[in-house]
Amino acid sequence: MDPAQLIPVVDPIPIPGPWFDVLLVVTFVAHILFMNVVVGGAVISLVGHARNTEPLSRSLSKKLPTILALTINMGVAPLLFLQTVYGQFDYTSSVLMAGYWLAVIGLLLAAYYGLYIYNLKFDGLGGLRTPLLLLTLGMMLWIGFMFSNNVTLMLRPEKWFDYFKTGGAGFLNLDDPVLYPRYLHFMVASLAVGGLFVALRAHFKKDAERLKTGMLWFMRATVVNLAVGVWFLMALPGEIMMLFMGGDALATGVLALGILGAAALVWTGLTRRPVLAAVLTVVTVLLMAVARHIVRTAYLAPWFDSSQLPITGEYSTLLLFLFFLAVGLPCVVWMVRIYVKPANIEGDA
Ligand code: HEM
Numbered sequence: 001m002d003p004a005q006l007i008p009v010v011d012p013i014p015i016p017g018p019w020f021d022v023l024l025v026v027t028f029v030a031h032i033l034f035m036n037v038v039v040g041g042a043v044i045s046l047v048g049h050a051r052n053t054e055p056l057s058r059s060l061s062k063k064l065p066t067i068l069a070l071t072i073n074m075g076v077a078p079l080l081f082l083q084t085v086y087g088q089f090d091y092t093s094s095v096l097m098a099g100y101w102l103a104v105i106g107l108l109l110a111a112y113y114g115l116y117i118y119n120l121k122f123d124g125l126g127g128l129r130t131p132l133l134l135l136t137l138g139m140m141l142w143i144g145f146m147f148s149n150n151v152t153l154m155l156r157p158e159k160w161f162d163y164f165k166t167g168g169a170g171f172l173n174l175d176d177p178v179l180y181p182r183y184l185h186f187m188v189a190s191l192a193v194g195g196l197f198v199a200l201r202a203h204f205k206k207d208a209e210r211l212k213t214g215m216l217w218f219m220r221a222t223v224v225n226l227a228v229g230v231w232f233l234m235a236l237p238g239e240i241m242m243l244f245m246g247g248d249a250l251a252t253g254v255l256a257l258g259i260l261g262a263a264a265l266v267w268t269g270l271t272r273r274p275v276l277a278a279v280l281t282v283v284t285v286l287l288m289a290v291a292r293h294i295v296r297t298a299y300l301a302p303w304f305d306s307s308q309l310p311i312t313g314e315y316s317t318l319l320l321f322l323f324f325l326a327v328g329l330p331c332v333v334w335m336v337r338i339y340v341k342p343a344n345i346e347g348d349a
Contacts, residue, residue, distance in 0.1 A: 046133050111140050223266055265284060
């Protein structure tokens with residue numbers, strides 16, 4: 001049987017697919033950076049309990065619920081853009097993962113509660129603090145693993161035949177060698193960005209000790225991630241890997257710049273410059289997200305090309321979207337400024 005027969009028919013979209021590709025990559029960067037902070041922040045809090053550096057854990061506990069909320073909010077936009085262009089792949093992989101995928105909703109709610117209880121009952125929890133945070137972190141790690149499974153399973157229509165072998169039971173993409181370094185790449189990045197979050201806050205509060213702690217997490221995790229990134233690259237199917245090794249100028253250039261960015265991040269870690277590190281992190285993550293998009297396009301090339309999607313030419317919806325984006329963004333900036341004003345952060349340490 002030809003895997004192409006398993007791919008649903010595409011629906012026309014209002015404007016050319018590449019518009020949505022750009023929005024998908026940009027909003028994905030926002031989602032993944034917040035995800036990095038909440039997962040990395042939870043790990044650093046946990047280690048804080050083990051090392052008896054409670055004030056750092058306490059301070060992080062106050063931020064984690066909000067950051068998880070932002071992670072979820074920032075996840076909605078790429079989810080919509082992903083479904084708009086790649087729905088016939090992503091919906092299929094979601095259905096094939098069935099229960100595993102639906103369980104993400106319940107686990108997300110439970111993790112949200114976990115972070116709230118950790119924050120609001122920080123003192124009252126006593127010895128239960130560590131197990132609660134460990135459980136909550138475990139749920140977040142599992143959710144991330146489900147996302148990696150879904151977005152890799154969607155790239156392998158030939159794997160979808162497993163549905164007939166499992167007798168209709170949901171399955172994951174566990175036999176894909178790319179899955180593990182890919183997932184690890186995101187999680188190690190979380191340790192780095194979580195550390196950067198700690199360092200940035202310490203920088204503005206002029207807390208040299210905490211700044212050092214944060215930048216150490218940032219730098220060490222980035223060095224480790226350079227190695228994980230190489231593993232990820234090597235695990236890709238040969239012809240896709242070669243695109244990044246001279247086979248395609250854009251792919252090679254983007255990855256080379258990304259690696260250069262990562263090396264610059266290590267340098268900002270060594271010289272303890274959190275603000276510069278934050279700017280370079282956004283740029284590097286954006287480059288890596290473009291590289292990830294090139295990987296997706298290459299995987300799907302035998303089946304699909306987003307620029308060939310049928311369009312209805314209704315540009316009015318794009319204009320409306322851009323209008324609300326232009327009006328909405330300044331409002332968001334204004335709200336964030338109110339939120340971070342020291343006077344509005346009650347009892348923050
Ligand atoms: C604790 C919560 C979450 C964690 C840890 C998490 C983690 C991740 C990770 C690791 C990826 C990258 C997967 C890969 O490329 O291999 C990812 C992708 C994604 N996440 Fe999240 N996520 C969380 C919540 C959410 C939520 C609630 C949404 C939607 C409302 C969401 C939407 C997305 C989308 C759409 C992608 C894929 C975008 C693309 O492939 O272009 N995430 N997430």
